[in-house]
Amino acid sequence: MNNARSAALAALLHVNVDEGYSNIVLDKTLEAYSLDQRDKALASAIFYGVLERRLTLDYILNQFSKTPVSKMSPVVLEILRMGAFQILYLEKIPNSAAVNESVNLAKANKAAKASGFINAVLRSLIRNIDQIKMPDAQTEPRTALSIQYSCPEWIIRLWEEAYGHDCMTGLLRSAFQKPPIFAKVNNLSISEENLIARLEQEGIKAKAVPWFINALELEHTGSIGSCKSFREGLFHIQDLSSQLCCFLFDPKPGERVIDVCSAPGGKAFTIAEMMEDQGELLAFDQYKGKVQLIRQGAERLKLTIIQAAVRDASNPKMELSPADRVLCDVPCSGLGIIRRKPEIKYKSKQAIDSLPDLQYGILCKSSKLVKDNGILFYSTCTLNPRENFEVTNRFINNHDDFEPLPLHLPATIQHSVDEPANQLTLMPHFHGTDGFFIAAFRKK
Numbered sequence: 001m002n003n004a005r006s007a008a009l010a011a012l013l014h015v016n017v018d019e020g021y022s023n024i025v026l027d028k029t030l031e032a033y034s035l036d037q038r039d040k041a042l043a044s045a046i047f048y049g050v051l052e053r054r055l056t057l058d059y060i061l062n063q064f065s066k067t068p069v070s071k072m073s074p075v076v077l078e079i080l081r082m083g084a085f086q087i088l089y090l091e092k093i094p095n096s097a098a099v100n101e102s103v104n105l106a107k108a109n110k111a112a113k114a115s116g117f118i119n120a121v122l123r124s125l126i127r128n129i130d131q132i133k134m135p136d137a138q139t140e141p142r143t144a145l146s147i148q149y150s151c152p153e154w155i156i157r158l159w160e161e162a163y164g165h166d167c168m169t170g171l172l173r174s175a176f177q178k179p180p181i182f183a184k185v186n187n188l189s190i191s192e193e194n195l196i197a198r199l200e201q202e203g204i205k206a207k208a209v210p211w212f213i214n215a216l217e218l219e220h221t222g223s224i225g226s227c228k229s230f231r232e233g234l235f236h237i238q239d240l241s242s243q244l245c246c247f248l249f250d251p252k253p254g255e256r257v258i259d260v261c262s263a264p265g266g267k268a269f270t271i272a273e274m275m276e277d278q279g280e281l282l283a284f285d286q287y288k289g290k291v292q293l294i295r296q297g298a299e300r301l302k303l304t305i306i307q308a309a310v311r312d313a314s315n316p317k318m319e320l321s322p323a324d325r326v327l328c329d330v331p332c333s334g335l336g337i338i339r340r341k342p343e344i345k346y347k348s349k350q351a352i353d354s355l356p357d358l359q360y361g362i363l364c365k366s367s368k369l370v371k372d373n374g375i376l377f378y379s380t381c382t383l384n385p386r387e388n389f390e391v392t393n394r395f396i397n398n399h400d401d402f403e404p405l406p407l408h409l410p411a412t413i414q415h416s417v418d419e420p421a422n423q424l425t426l427m428p429h430f431h432g433t434d435g436f437f438i439a440a441f442r443k444k
């Protein structure tokens with residue numbers, strides 16, 4: 001049995017059936033299967049490829065199977081998606097191997113009865129590959145885009161209405177690009193140059209982001225957790241969007257700062273480093289297990305000002321004295337990080353309907369923690385006006401004691417959409433960052 005494909009199947013079933021996060025599920029599965037580098041690469045390529053192209057693959061499989069994909073068992077469907085993905089997108093894998101391995105996978109996964117069916121569907125796909133039909137872009141443009149980019153129509157409509165047609169197509173394309181990996185240098189422990197040299201010794205190629213301080217782009221990372229300089233607390237992994245958010249938040253040494261939705265702690269770590277580990281940084285999260293992640297990260301990075309604790313930001317019980325700066329990096333639908341976690345795009349629209357009220361509640365409650373003249377930030381990693389612009393608009397319309405605070409952006413960062421000066425929407429295809437939203441306010 002080919003272990004790479006078994007691992008990919010196990011991980012896909014875990015994500016689709018048990019709704020695990022793709023990056024975490026894949027890391028754990030690869031570890032459990034103890035694959036060599038080559039098999040790890042194949043398992044990852046199949047896993048992410050099938051996840052990213054689920055709608056396209058299902059649309060095509062339906063043309064070659066009498067049983068619609070909606071009626072197939074999860075195991076059979078995933079094996080067929082994997083087989084079709086290899087045939088259609090992995091040129092180096094011979095079609096015969098894709099079919100045979102799919103049949104073997106079925107036999108090894110209690111789906112032996114379906115192995116004949118799987119064989120027939122995949123062979124029919126190979127024979128008729130030139131006859132595959134796609135939706136007509138003229139008569140049904142959104143359906144055509146949805147199948148081409150494997151993105152539900154409601155997201156396409158949302159992006160087109162919010163950001164315009166060109167931006168929507170840019171976002172759809174960007175979802176298939178390999179996301180860059182950025183590190184935030186722990187400037188309290190090492191300089192950019194020295195960290196680049198250290199990483200090189202460990203086989204990781206790193207280059208400084210020329211326009212942004214203490215940010216490195218990494219290549220050939222392998223497993224970051226096993227990297228010595230990571231374990232020594234010389235950096236943490238953080239997308240440029242979050243690093244930029246902290247830069248704009250502009251915390252100063254000696255201040256009192258509250259991060260109300262802090263886990264796993266990325267922004268709290270960057271903020272503590274910007275504060276030179278002087279002052280107070282209260283880092284809260286609703287979940288005990290996640291608070292532990294903040295503590296572990298702070299310890300690894302040798303940051304002493306972070307006090308992590310459980311606290312529900314939407315219904316806080318704890319009395320807190322006011323802070324110079326408060327960050328609300330709220331839970332959101334995550335439509336800005338689809339290229340990192342493709343499973344996010346298959347969430348139902350209804351699943352995110354309740355988020356704006358929760359986000360607004362967290363922002364209102366947290367605004368009470370800001371000192372006079374203090375700063376309040378709201379951020380999300382989503383591209384959805386209902387969770388971004390509409391929440392912050394509602395806030396400012398109902399809070400006379402706050403005013404919008406214009407953001408002073410680095411010269412390389414331009415607005416990609418029409419928005420007020422206190423807001424910034426970051427787009428993967430435009431800024432090269434994750435999709436992200438920031439809004440800043442000052443208490444009068």
Ligand SMILES: C[S@@+](CC[C@H](N)C(=O)[O-])C[C@H]1O[C@@H](n2cnc3c(N)ncnc32)[C@H](O)[C@@H]1O
Nearest residue numbers: 261262263264265266267285286312313314329
């Ligand atoms: C976007 S993530 C925060 C990411 C974090 N700021 C970072 O940079 O690493 C949102 C966090 O909010 C937490 N959360 C969700 N609902 C919450 C609530 N009512 N109160 C506090 N935290 C909450 C989630 O557990 C999650 O860890």
